[in-house]
Amino acid sequence: MNTSHDELNAVARRMVAKAKGILAIDESFPSIKKRFDSIGVESTEETRRAYRELLITTPGAGDYVSGMILFDETLRQSTARGEKFVDALNRQGILPGIKVDTGSKPLAGFPGEEVTEGLDGLRARLTEYKNIGAKFCKWRAVINIGPGIPTPGGINANAHALARYAALCQEQGLVPIVEPEVMMEGDHTIDRCYDVTVEVLRRVFAALSDQRVLIEGTILKTSMVIPGKKCPRQADVQQVADMTVRCLLNTVPAALPGIVFLSGGQSAQVATEHLNAMNAGGKTHPWPLSFSYGRALQDPALKTWKGQAANVAAAQKALFHRERMNSLACAGQYRVDLEKQAA
Numbered sequence: 361m362n363t364s365h366d367e368l369n370a371v372a373r374r375m376v377a378k379a380k381g382i383l384a385i386d387e388s389f390p391s392i393k394k395r396f397d398s399i400g401v402e403s404t405e406e407t408r409r410a411y412r413e414l415l416i417t418t419p420g421a422g423d424y425v426s427g428m429i430l431f432d433e434t435l436r437q438s439t440a441r442g443e444k445f446v447d448a449l450n451r452q453g454i455l456p457g458i459k460v461d462t463g464s465k466p467l468a469g470f471p472g473e474e475v476t477e478g479l480d481g482l483r484a485r486l487t488e489y490k491n492i493g494a495k496f497c498k499w500r501a502v503i504n505i506g507p508g509i510p511t512p513g514g515i516n517a518n519a520h521a522l523a524r525y526a527a528l529c530q531e532q533g534l535v536p537i538v539e540p541e542v543m544m545e546g547d548h549t550i551d552r553c554y555d556v557t558v559e560v561l562r563r564v565f566a567a568l569s570d571q572r573v574l575i576e577g578t579i580l581k582t583s584m585v586i587p588g589k590k591c592p593r594q595a596d597v598q599q600v601a602d603m604t605v606r607c608l609l610n611t612v613p614a615a616l617p618g619i620v621f622l623s624g625g626q627s628a629q630v631a632t633e634h635l636n637a638m639n640a641g642g643k644t645h646p647w648p649l650s651f652s653y654g655r656a657l658q659d660p661a662l663k664t665w666k667g668q669a670a671n672v673a674a675a676q677k678a679l680f681h682r683e684r685m686n687s688l689a690c691a692g693q694y695r696v697d698l699e700k701q702a703a
């Protein structure tokens with residue numbers, strides 16, 4: 361191993377430094393096209409570059425953001441003035457990260473279940489990413505809830521891939537973000553989400569242990585325990601926070617440097633409220649609980665930008681506001697009335 365355990369642990373701890381979280385801007389080509397379609401902007405190499413420049417160069421972001429997860433194309437791009445995005449991030453004290461999976465596909469023999477691909481050739485890609493300047497990586501597994509799914513076989517396939525990926529990252533001196541996402545699609549109850557998430561996290565940490573992954577050099581990115589979008593019985597903020605923390609306490613080793621959440625389709629404000637409730641009231645957990653949102657951080661900025669250069673400053677303000685709100689939520693100090701400061 362080129363990088364010592366201590367170095368991996370130091371990077372992992374920086375990723376979840378006090379009151380800081382991670383901005384996910386690693387949308388694949390189909391995902392960014394979907395986001396751009398929603399504001400009527402064509403997805404081209406240049407529009408993607410311009411949008412990512414806006415996100416990467418938002419003034420003051422380094423106060424609240426520890427790292428950004430980029431997509432392969434983005435890691436190689438530069439600002440309009442010719443500064444490499446990686447250099448722009450480092451200048452602000454923000455760690456550059458990279459999504460390294462190649463997406464999820466139907467799992468053969470398991471109708472309705474998916475498995476994430478990208479292990480073939482991964483070692484060589486990681487070496488290249490490390491040379492370009494990445495400090496950490498991300499791999500997302502998709503777990504769907506439905507009648508009879510997920511199955512043990514489906515969960516195990518994803519846990520195994522996550523663990524193989526994590527071991528390869530650490531071999532290359534990169535901190536792996538291990539991301540099992542239990543999807544919000546469906547009409548399942550919050551109790552069903554709890555049971556599935558417990559099972560998934562147990563199998564993921566068992567697989568990490570089997571593959572000799574250093575827990576002190578790993579970050580968990582997980583979904584919250586939340587009812588399906590179509591469940592008639594929705595949960596309040598406190599219930600989501602309590603059940604999510606209980607789920608994590610029952611499954612995640614205390615040696616893990618930190619846990620960050622994805623937003624998974626929650627609105628920007630609700631995602632902040634959930635994180636805040638988990639950290640409010642002087643609650644202590646063995647790990648920092650922080651954010652690694654994509655949509656819940658970007659959406660207000662995307663809608664403000666609309667593809668127009670004239671809107672960049674206003675869009676950056678909107679992003680900065682969400683970064684600040686979520687930073688406060690890491691300390692349990694967010695209040696809904698602070699949203700008014702957005703303008």
Ligand code: 13P
Pocket residue numbers: 384500539622623624625652653654655656
């Ligand atoms: P969302 O917060 O939009 O779910 O995205 C986070 C992410 O990185 C999903 O892999």
